[in-house]
Amino acid sequence: MIKRNAGPVLIAVSLVALFVLALVLALAQHKLSILALDLTEHLFGIILAVFVLERILTWREERRWLAAKKWLYLLLLETIDDLLKQLLPTTVPQEATGTGEKVTVYETNGERIHFGEAVAYSPLRLLVGPDERALQSYITWHATELGSPRYADLAKEALADAREQIREAFGSSARLMEADITAMLISLEQATLAAIRHLDSATEVREERLYEGPHRNDEASAKRSTPQADHELAFAMGIIVESVVAAAIKPKVWLGGQMYSWEGQSTIWRLRARR
DSSP states (O other): OTTTTHHHHHHHHHHHHHHHHHHHHHHHHTOHHHHHHHHHHHHHHHHIIIIIIHHHHHHHHHHHHHHHHHHHHHHHHHHHHHHHHHHSOSEEOHHHHSSSSOEEOEESOSOOEEETTEEEEOOOEESSOTTSTHHHHHHHHHHHHHOHHHHHHHHHHHHHHHHHHHHHHHHHHGGGSOHHHHHHHHHHHHHHHHHHHHHHHHHHHHHHHHHHHHHHSOHHHHHHHHHHHHHHHHHHHHHHHHHHHHHHHHHHHHHHHHHHHHHTOOHHHHHHHHO
């Protein structure tokens, strides 16, 4: 244990030895009061430099980069919201919900984020959480409505764009980010990459099934297999996209909270703004 901490121990022993030597010399010369005064002045200077001046300099450095950090977080929040808008339906009709009422999945007319005096962005507000089982069925319905192959292409394009923007943020401004949001964005970037691979695999399975169908069955059977293959692809994409939404929510909430805290908006004000 001592060998492992040999450096700090050696420094501590040296400081104690110097203090004892100074004390002995002061006693010999009857200048103990002068030694006490000098030690007090030096200790005060050290404490002032370490605990006061250093914090002032750190605060000034943070203020210097605050505008750049706020703009970066705003762009990241917009990137996540754009991804969710392209993956999710805005509303789901009554016949698709099975509950007899229309469901709004997300809206963008809630609280606003300002940059200076101007309104910079109105974040997306997700009304159906990723922990709700209905979200997967809503994504499946959305994919079916657009056409499973088309939705797969759109989803892969949106995922690739979001991943690229996150990687660009890491490459240019990683030092502006806190550790928490960095870890969340890494998790989201990995989720988008995995989702792209899974979407490619699911699309390949559909294509293989449609290719093998005409060789084993008649033309009528092949036509019947196409809707079934599309439905299976849509169901698989519901599971895949839901995992991406779950990975996107944590950084989205963190970024939104950070932006509102900078604006000095209280929780009570925000709750009132949503009504």
